Amino acid sequence: MTDERAWQSRYRHPTPWEVDLPPMSMPDLFAASTERHATRPMIDFLGRHYSYAEVADGARRVAAGLAALGYGKGDRIGLFLPNVPHYVAAYYGALLLGATVVNFSPLYTVDELVHQVEDSGTRVLFTISASALLPTALKVLDQSGLERLIVGSVAGALPPAKSLVYRLFRGKEVAKRPDDARVTAFSALIDNDGAFAASAIDPVEDVALIQYTGGTTGAPKGAMLTHANLTANARQVASLDPHRDEVDRIVGALPLFHVFANTCVLNRTVLNGGEMVLLPRFEAGQVLDAITRTKATALPGVPTMYQALIDHAKFAGTDFSSLRMCVSGGAPLPAELRDKWQAATGARLVEGYGLSESSGVLTCNPYEGEQRPGTIGQPVPGTRLRLVDKEDATREVAAGEPGEIVAQGPQVMAGYWNRPEAAADAFVTLDGEQWLRTGDVGVIDEDGFVQVVDRLKDMISVGGFKVFPSQIEEILYNHPAIKEALVVGMPDAYRGEVPRAYVTLNDTDGEGASDGAALLAWLNPRLGKHERVDAVVVRAGLPKTMIGKLSRKDLLAEIRAEAG
Structure with missing residues (x-):
């Protein structure tokens, strides 16, 4: 069994593990930072700055506009947006209203988006007039129960000079907003005085965000993250930084x-009163320029981002002197990449770990002092981890033995949206308490550092x-020639893993x-885009279990064996 008291006495993070995180609503978190830091810049969007007071005013106008259209507490409000100021205003505006935000990935296909709209009951979807987004959003509007689109303009959020250049030279990237009663301009939505009737929010009971994830089984499910979940994880992450009271300027290249x-970019930075340097999408050259231009202090990312930055021609000429901290998550961080990054930039690169079901973060290596290469660090404050038997989750494994990682903490989700049976499978009861099953197999050393050694779920991390x-x-299986199909994850130097399909064909x-x-x-x-395979390999046969089921494990x- 895990000796929690032993490793807690050797805790490496600057905040004690035992920390008080009373329930707080997202509007209260936002309001407290706005009151303290009204004139500070909250957003740098390609050189245009928005203060906390300006963003708060925009969020109130979003809330008032939605209320005027008949939306209110508990309604699901979707965000189909890249990293633009509209996202931040719509996110906090919906939360101020007491509505529930639903995140929609711009990488999804129309069918995937329609399914998510129907499953969540999303009534309104925010997007922008980009040709990569608006046409897709309009198809979703026609093919689902969605009632309304709110469409913003990227050019309107840019500094005046850049806005003109955008309009003149990047017009092909802009789609025209149709004349449709179901489509409202973002500018029209916020054309009000910002007055609305705020709903009372119960931080523990009210769902702030539905974040879609495959969980531990593979079928997309909406993790219900309450206000208390999100504000707790923001405080947990912020507490890891020993320099949190100094200049805090974070590059927002992660979507x-x-x-x-x-x-790690939005809620944690707003809590700190810091500034987000938002970039619409990850472009290595643009990120490097932003680090030099803004004197950024933090850069969270996934391993592929750090590799792309190292490989870029501008890397050697970038001024990294302001950069203090880089946190990697989403996929295993190769030791060679970490060492190369730290040697070239002088900035610490640490690995963390979490799930959508845990509001984002469960563990992280210390920002200063000792870190354990190959591990995902220690639990963040207030988070408990245990290891259970891979076959019987109700039984803990012996000390030092690998087991499925289960977690408990104030950031752990309330359940899955409209999926009580899936939520029941996602938790296990130990000593009368509910623990979240992560689906990952790990070991925990005597100092509480966790190493992930295997994965129970079939998920591929790209x-x-x-x-x-x-x-x-x-x-x-929709292709008439395909008889059998298995998809597995293959190692990829840039993306960590890439899907590859193996099939057999019909005789016809x-x-x-x-x-x-x-x-x-x-x-x-x-x-x-993130699902695309690197190859389809045709085989004479695919391995099967004794009962005739296709075996992904045996195929791997x-x-x-074939690779030697």
Whole structure:
């Protein structure tokens, strides 16, 4: 069994493990920072600055505009947005109203988005007039129960000079907002005095965010994160930084729709009264320019981002002197990459770990002092971890033995949206208490540092994004030539892992009408960008269990054997 008291006495984080985190609502967190730091810059968007007072005014106007349209407490408000100021105003505006935010990934296909709208009951969707987003959002509006789109303009959020250049030279990236009663301009929505009737919020009971995840089984589910969950994790993450009272300027290149960025870029920085340097999407050169221009102090990311920055031509000429801390998550951090980054930049790069179901963060290596390479660090304050038997989750493993990591803490979700049976499977009762099953197998050393050694779930981690083989296999089976299909994750130097499909063909396929290249060309356009496979391998047969079920485990063993 895990001796929690032993490692807590050797805690490396600057805040004691035993910390008081009373329930707090997201509007209260936001209001407290706005009151203390009204004139401070909260957002730097490609050189245009927005103060805390300005963002708070925008959020109130969003809330008032939504209220005028008939929306209120408990309604699901969707955000289909990149990292733009509209996201922050819409996020806090919906929360001020007492509504529940639902994050939608711009990487999703129309079918995936429609499913998420229907599953969550999302009534309103915020997006922008980008050609990569608006046409997709309009299809979702037509094919789902969605009632309204709110459409913002990227050019309107830019500094005047950049706005003009954007309009003149990047017009092809802009889609025209249609003349449709169901479509409202963001500027029209916020054309009000910001007055609205605020609803009382119960931080413990009221759901602030529905974050879609595959959980431990692979089927997309909406993790219900309460106000208390999100504010607790923001405080837990903020407490890890021994320099949190100094200049705090964080590069927001991670997408805010991802739970990692929601906690570590957005909520944590607002709690600190810091500044977010928002970038619409990750472009290595733009990130490097932003670090030099803004004298950024923090850069959270996934391993593929750090590798892309190192590989960029501007890397050697970037001024990293202001950068104190970089936190990697979403996928295992290779030791060689960590060492190369730290040697070149002088900034510490530490690895953390968490899930959508835990509001983002469960563990992290210390920002200063000792860290344990190859581990995901110690639990963040107020978080408990135990290891249970991989076959019987109700039984703890012996000290030093690997087991499934289970977690308990104020950041752990309330359950899955409309999926009580899935929520029941996601938790296990130990000594009369509920613990979240992570699906990851780990070991915990005597100092409380955790190492992930295996994975119970089939999820593939592609650059920090979760990809579920069963969803790709379902699409493969729509091809008339395919008889059987298995998708596995293969190591990839840049993205960590990449999906690869292995198939057998029906006898009716004919004279090689569907070889691997042809199937690849057919499959990838039907997948989200992060789901796309690197190859479709045609085989004479795929391994099966004794009862005839396709065996992903045995296929991986065969692949490893073939590779020598």
